[in-house]
Amino acid sequence: MAPAASTRPGRARLRHQVLIAPSFADIFHGNCFKNGMLPIVMPAERVQAWFEAVERSPGYALSVDLQTQLLRSDDGEQTPFTVDPEQRHRLLHGLDDIGLTLQHAENIQVHEARRRRAEPWLFPGSEA
Secondary structure (H helix, E strand, C coil), X not given: CCCCEECCCCCCCXXXXXXXXXXXXXXXXXXXXXXXXXXXXXXXXXXXXXXXXXXXXXXCCEEEECCCCEEEECCCCEEECCCCHHHHHHHHCCCCHHHHHHCCHHHHHHHHHHHHHHCHHHCCCXXX
């Protein structure tokens, strides 16, 4: 299943690819987040019930609210899920590794300037 995820109504809607399964290999799970996908682990019985609902009702859909960590079905059922807080933050804010680092750009620039003054021999051709 790959429904879209969105934030709460009233906020800009974010769309992510979502994978729901009973388990994921560790490397695959980590790579999903690095590629902007949300892997959600649910009990096998729950996943099977959703597949059966899709077979019974073409067009059946799940809504994924990453902000509140809820899956909502067409019939109104709400199922909570958990996501690592750091990974959730990254997905909600569209941050990859570089974007996460750039959140600290000002601190990095201060550190680099301090280091140039303290150890100018490490930076030949530049002024302290």
